Amino acid sequence: MQDLADIALRSLLVSGSATIIAACLGLPLGAWLGLADRRLRLWLRPLLFSLMALPPVVVGLALYMLLSRSGPLGRLEWLYSVPAMILAQSILALPFVIGVTMQGIAAVPAELAQQLRSLGASERQVRSTILREAYPAMGLAVAAALGRSLSEVGAVLIVGGNIAGKTSVLTTAIYQETSRGHFATAIALGAMLLAMAWTVNLAVALWQREPAV
Amino acid sequence: MTGDGSREPCYRLRGVVRVVSPTFELRIGELAVPRGQVFALLGPTGSGKSTLLLMLAGLEPPTAGELAWGDGPLYGNSRPAAVRQSATLVFQRPLPIRGSVRTNVEYGLRIRATADLGDRVAAVLSQLHLDRLAGQSAASLSGGQLQLVAIARALVLRPQVLLLDEPTAHLDPAHVALVEAAVIDDQRERQTTVIWATHNLFQARRVASHVGLMLDGQLVEQQPTDSFFEAPRDPRTCDFVAGRMVY
Numbered sequence: 320m321q322d323l324a325d326i327a328l329r330s331l332l333v334s335g336s337a338t339i340i341a342a343c344l345g346l347p348l349g350a351w352l353g354l355a356d357r358r359l360r361l362w363l364r365p366l367l368f369s370l371m372a373l374p375p376v377v378v379g380l381a382l383y384m385l386l387s388r389s390g391p392l393g394r395l396e397w398l399y400s401v402p403a404m405i406l407a408q409s410i411l412a413l414p415f416v417i418g419v420t421m422q423g424i425a426a427v428p429a430e431l432a433q434q435l436r437s438l439g440a441s442e443r444q445v446r447s448t449i450l451r452e453a454y455p456a457m458g459l460a461v462a463a464a465l466g467r468s469l470s471e472v473g474a475v476l477i478v479g480g481n482i483a484g485k486t487s488v489l490t491t492a493i494y495q496e497t498s499r500g501h502f503a504t505a506i507a508l509g510a511m512l513l514a515m516a517w518t519v520n521l522a523v524a525l526w527q528r529e530p531a532v
Numbered sequence: 533m534t535g536d537g538s539r540e541p542c543y544r545l546r547g548v549v550r551v552v553s554p555t556f557e558l559r560i561g562e563l564a565v566p567r568g569q570v571f572a573l574l575g576p577t578g579s580g581k582s583t584l585l586l587m588l589a590g591l592e593p594p595t596a597g598e599l600a601w602g603d604g605p606l607y608g609n610s611r612p613a614a615v616r617q618s619a620t621l622v623f624q625r626p627l628p629i630r631g632s633v634r635t636n637v638e639y640g641l642r643i644r645a646t647a648d649l650g651d652r653v654a655a656v657l658s659q660l661h662l663d664r665l666a667g668q669s670a671a672s673l674s675g676g677q678l679q680l681v682a683i684a685r686a687l688v689l690r691p692q693v694l695l696l697d698e699p700t701a702h703l704d705p706a707h708v709a710l711v712e713a714a715v716i717d718d719q720r721e722r723q724t725t726v727i728w729a730t731h732n733l734f735q736a737r738r739v740a741s742h743v744g745l746m747l748d749g750q751l752v753e754q755q756p757t758d759s760f761f762e763a764p765r766d767p768r769t770c771d772f773v774a775g776r777m778v779y
Contacts, residue, residue, distance in 0.1 A: 433586075433623075436616055
């Protein structure tokens, strides 16, 4: 039981940290792109969408090569460690945060800016109001990033190695327990993963709630 | 609703052109909008009323021509932003911001850091019978209710110039009367200049002291209301007023 809690906490630590890093970088970048020229978004959208579909095992492989002892970042000695797992998941989550934030801001009707200006808003106030309009999209972006991180297995397995008590997280533990035939433990871990994802999304839904009707 | 002819006009336009698309442009030869009165812009949909209002609101500059606000050009150095502090446009399709009706009505006052915000908002909400909806999400409102909120968030600012783009298009007769009374009461109390775009002849006659007719991007005629309806000069105005013009 201690092991299960340990694994669940490590999952939260890895995926939570990766989501925080991706949010810190991705929300400002996505906001900037969302407010930027439409043509720039037109060019960047296909690239971002491709990055959203980046296979985790490919990211895991690339990071493995970078972090392995003979690789350019080998001196960090991060391979098979929690920081390497956080780095991998941050890379996977970042395009989600940028893309969904950008799309959410771009979806705010252009005429709203004119209406705000006519109410006396300065350009800075217009921009900050438009960003506030996109808060639900930003919440969704962060939730999607956390969802992807929590359920991701390929990259953390490659760079973390699923070492018991050190780098084992819910997804990699489920993989291992299933391959050993320990289905009851795998199902318990799966239930914990689902409960975690549901709690996170419930929190986001409550935060996005409109004022009382 | 008699005017003070000695006062300088609020807006003066001369040879103003705005190219909207390859197939539509607005051309105003001469127009002087009297200060402190209600000027109705009559005309069918697509005649250029909204385009003209956007220019007067300091939101879209003319392509060519002279557009003066008070004693200087409206689109001079950083003037549009100053004009927008005094002239407010209620759009035909108002868009709310996220939050409650109260949040929306407060918006213009909050960005101006107004001190007596609460009292002013409460007064306008009550005037437009919106008090019971104050806490409701603006996103859940009907088109007509949203139009009332848009009028409230403009009136609460006590603008010098109130530009209205078909503000009662989605309202039932009772609410039309409510909006007309609210705008006219405010106009009389504060001598606001109101430019009211409408395609409704009867509304123009009820609310305005001056009326202009727009057709196909041009200002056909402008006159004091009585003369406009009783003795129109342009044959197109005669047809429009008599209901012979189908649009």
